[in-house]
Amino acid sequence: MAIDYAVPDEIRELAARTRAFVNEQCVPAEGVLLDSRHGIPDTERARLQGLAKAAGVFAPTGPTEYGGHALSHTAQAVILEESGRSLLGPIAMNCGAPDEGNILLLDKVATPEQKDRYLGPLVRGEMRSAFAMTEPAPGAGADPESLKTSAVKDGNSWVLNGRKWFITGGVGSGFAIVMARTPGGATMFLVDGSNPGMKVECALETMDIAFSGGHAVIDFEDCRVDESMVLGSVDEGFRYAQIRLAPARLTHCMRWLGAARRTHEHAVAYAGDRQMFGTNLASLGMAQQLIADNEIDISASRALIWQAAWVLDQHKSGKQETSITKTFVAEAVYRIADRSMQLCGGSGTLLDRPVARIFQEIRPFRIYDGPSEVHRRAIARRASRNAEKGLLPGDWM
Numbered sequence: 030m031a032i033d034y035a036v037p038d039e040i041r042e043l044a045a046r047t048r049a050f051v052n053e054q055c056v057p058a059e060g061v062l063l064d065s066r067h068g069i070p071d072t073e074r075a076r077l078q079g080l081a082k083a084a085g086v087f088a089p090t091g092p093t094e095y096g097g098h099a100l101s102h103t104a105q106a107v108i109l110e111e112s113g114r115s116l117l118g119p120i121a122m123n124c125g126a127p128d129e130g131n132i133l134l135l136d137k138v139a140t141p142e143q144k145d146r147y148l149g150p151l152v153r154g155e156m157r158s159a160f161a162m163t164e165p166a167p168g169a170g171a172d173p174e175s176l177k178t179s180a181v182k183d184g185n186s187w188v189l190n191g192r193k194w195f196i197t198g199g200v201g202s203g204f205a206i207v208m209a210r211t212p213g214g215a216t217m218f219l220v221d222g223s224n225p226g227m228k229v230e231c232a233l234e235t236m237d238i239a240f241s242g243g244h245a246v247i248d249f250e251d252c253r254v255d256e257s258m259v260l261g262s263v264d265e266g267f268r269y270a271q272i273r274l275a276p277a278r279l280t281h282c283m284r285w286l287g288a289a290r291r292t293h294e295h296a297v298a299y300a301g302d303r304q305m306f307g308t309n310l311a312s313l314g315m316a317q318q319l320i321a322d323n324e325i326d327i328s329a330s331r332a333l334i335w336q337a338a339w340v341l342d343q344h345k346s347g348k349q350e351t352s353i354t355k356t357f358v359a360e361a362v363y364r365i366a367d368r369s370m371q372l373c374g375g376s377g378t379l380l381d382r383p384v385a386r387i388f389q390e391i392r393p394f395r396i397y398d399g400p401s402e403v404h405r406r407a408i409a410r411r412a413s414r415n416a417e418k419g420l421l422p423g424d425w426m
């Protein structure tokens with residue numbers, strides 16, 4: 030089957046509008062991040078989202094019945110890369126983590142009632158959400174099978190007990206999708222932010238600061254939820270996590286590629302202007318190597334993202350392709366931001382400028398949505414299984 034990389038005219042037009050929106054509205058507002066430890070205030074988020082709605086670039090991944098653009102994965106690759114050039118872009122356009130992944134999961138799995146109550150407001154930007162899987166050791170982390178949070182059936186309710194941490198968006202979220210152990214496996218539950226049994230303790234002091242609601246510690250103490258709050262079917266949680274994770278890790282790659290590209294744009298401009306040793310920095314061989322390696326990492330990342338997006342658009346699982354892409358891109362965008370900082374010299378370390386700010390935000394991506402080691406393990410195991418079946422890499426084409 031041929032892979033068609035042609036970008037349709039309407040997506041080119043949307044990409045141009047997205048670039049203009051990010052440059053004109055998000056970049057000038059970035060100063061707000063200097064006062065931030067756990068994302069921008071919700072009032073500023075609402076202001077930017079209003080501007081994104083007016084510009085027609087809001088909710089690119091959301092279903093159309095709730096006002097989204099319902100873009101294909103390949104179209105998302107173009108638009109979300111543009112959104113990511115500013116750390117405020119995905120927040121303004123409502124295509125950032127974790128809401129974007131939760132929108133996808135709710136759209137695929139939620140009942141009509143759950144969609145009206147949670148999916149609609151989420152797509153419209155009326156509330157934020159969280160996805161609560163990770164637990165402090167010895168609970169779920171790189172290995173989700175270590176899940177300790179329990180859910181026990183009591184009449185028409187389920188009662189949740191356990192502790193989660195690093196839950197992005199946890200502070201101030203309207204609801205969380207919570208993964209808990211049930212007798213036959215794991216189950217996802219929708220838990221309202223107002224539920225007295227879900228206690229959001231604090232936001233952790235992580236090195237990244239741009240995610241709305243920070244990364245929270247959440248305690249579940251006899252947290253009672255009605256059985257209608259089960260997302261999908263009981264004991265199917267691990268399967269649903271896979272439905273969410275493959276596309277969600279790809280959209281992370283798209284946004285972070287845009288952010289890394291921004292650091293590169295700054296570095297190239299700086300190297301062109303900066304005079305030293307009788308010439309400009311961009312003419313010096315060792316600087317040219319940094320610039321060229323950034324260009325190579327950007328192109329290779331984009332090619333992998335587009336290929337994996339195309340596989341998802343063919344309604345295939347894309348597990349191998351998204352794992353390969355996530356591992357490569359998470360490491361490549363860090364290299365890009367690191368080289369960009371080096372090229373910019375001391376000014377590259379200033380947190381009121383994009384290079385240092387993005388550098389700090391990008392590093393944790395090698396850990397969340399599957400650390401590189403977890404993906405490499407999965408990639409190698411699939412390769413071995415395929416070899417046993419006589420399949421070679423690329424045989425799916």
Ligand SMILES: Cc1cc2nc3c(=O)[nH]c(=O)nc-3n(C[C@H](O)[C@H](O)[C@H](O)COP(=O)(O)OP(=O)(O)OC[C@H]3O[C@@H](n4cnc5c(N)ncnc54)[C@H](O)[C@@H]3O)c2cc1C
Binds near residue numbers: 161
């Ligand atoms: C900024 C940020 C945001 C996050 N947001 C969320 C969120 O919204 N919701 C949520 O549920 N979780 C979230 N997480 C948690 C994240 O998913 C976990 O941190 C990640 O899964 C690793 O789990 P852990 O921290 O328990 O590390 P551990 O499980 O203790 O793993 C430690 C290290 O072991 C190494 N390792 C793992 N497997 C192997 C292997 N097979 N071979 C060799 N080495 C290996 C890896 O280097 C890994 O980093 C977030 C984390 C961060 C940093």
